Amino acid sequence: MLQLLDYDAIIFDFGGVILDLDYHATRRAFEELCGCDWQTLYSQQQQTALFDDFETGRIDPATFRDGLRQLLGQELSDRAIDTAWNAMLGGVPLVHVEFLEQLRSQRPIFLLSNTNAIHQAAFEQRFIDDHGDRHSGLPTLFEQAYYSHHLGDRKPHASIFQTVIDRHQLDPSRTLFLDDSPQHLEGAKQVGLHTAWVPSGQLLQQVRL
Template identity: 40%
Template structure:
């Protein structure tokens, strides 16, 4: 792409497969009703925003799930299993792609995440790919629960731009959520909506002139 020197990648459904429908079904099995309003791709209960910004702890998140389900007897394991059912996995080719992109651009990761998912993902990467973290694949990886901010709010994009002295006009943001794309555009970022599955990341990058 012309004039692009920096790329900020989202994680879920860009690099790593996630499935909201599986998590919805898992939460319904725990007893949660009105699932489309409670947890979906484009909207969800405030509980999830609070957890993704580190405003509440894992134990407080789990208690929120118990309250929503009306089942105080739910165990931590039951709740974590339901929540982590969102996470599907990734492929080695995507890690290779990230290294290839990093040779041409300054690259960053910006993910709405939370402590339970983060721990699961790190354990998965270690077990599956012998990767301890994403330090080798990006100049810096940003996670919402560490920043106390989340997408699509403009302040999270502004922090990444400021900390790394990035010109938004020279920076591309790639995400699978339309609302996050709109947030990025508000601070002047170029943005691409990822409409393919992570397994097609390479084709997506090539089709958009990134590789």
Template identity: 40%
Template sequence: MQGIRHIIFDLGGVILNIDISLTARAFESLGLDNFGKHYSQAHVSTLFNDLETGRVSEQEFVDKMKSVLPEGTTDQQVIDAWNALLLDYPVARLQLLQQLRNHYDLFLLSNTNAIHMKAFNKILERERGIPSLAAFFDKTYYSHLMGCRKPEPEAWQMVLDENGLKPEHTLFIDDTLPNVEAARALGIQSVHLQSPGTVLDIFKPKK
């Protein structure tokens, strides 16, 4: 952490527990075969990419998903299946953010969408009584509001430029390797968080 003044966090798999297989199974139970072929952390089809960059609306996404699902599938069933991957916020990770904020500028940079954003903030409010992740960061950046997504360089450049951050004084933490590699190419010190490790391990005092 020597020289680090700013930390940019990914959300899913770093702060928020997620399990993409739950959404895959939920859509498959609705009648969509091979959901994983269309969506994964490493690869997203055009529809999911457009949702995560704000090029299609929530309703357009739901309607397009319904068009490949059996007749009679409701909007809410699509939304519930899409949100199934969102799990919980371990309290120790939220406490870590609170502690780090005393010493560093903290930012959130997440590939997400309007449907998930509503849901993960509801989870936070239900579990911890906090209405928004904004409470833990100096600023939050969500791909569907930015119009770009990781690993596009523009995503990090927006965070750096808007906040006057120097890459060499900035740490980025993500659980997806292409995102980490893209950040490193910009000169940002980056950590690839790999299971079963958690973000807590990064900040454990060295023995």
């Protein structure tokens, strides 16, 4: 089991590590909507350029929805697209909130997520609905929360990790990055960060304070 207090700072991935995530729920939702083979367009391992552009903020939600309609060959409503797209998003379990609260009292912790504007609106509202009695918003759990579509960059690019290091003057040799996607760890290693793979949904089985 990984001892987090061995490090001076910790950078967390979000979906699958802190947020419950089910990629198959979005696949099922879109396949029910249009009978398409969603897996050829988007998965945890790879995705088409439309999704990369959305995750890096190069296109806005309206352009993303129009791109999906074109890819799928279906005139779907904005609401239908957003509902299916957000189907993968679960909540942040209370035990994760409590764990992060305890950790942040002892170390600076950061969030670094490949995400997009539609997902951000949904998961931040869900967090307030679930934990608004404890926190005014998800970012308050962290020293800083970084989202790919705000930075114009995404994991596994080494540059996105370097941005976090530079902005907070972190020592990579004393900083740990955790992610449930093994391919994302490679960029972190390139800038000298320690890394750990956390199987989806197993954060508290893999780490301790």
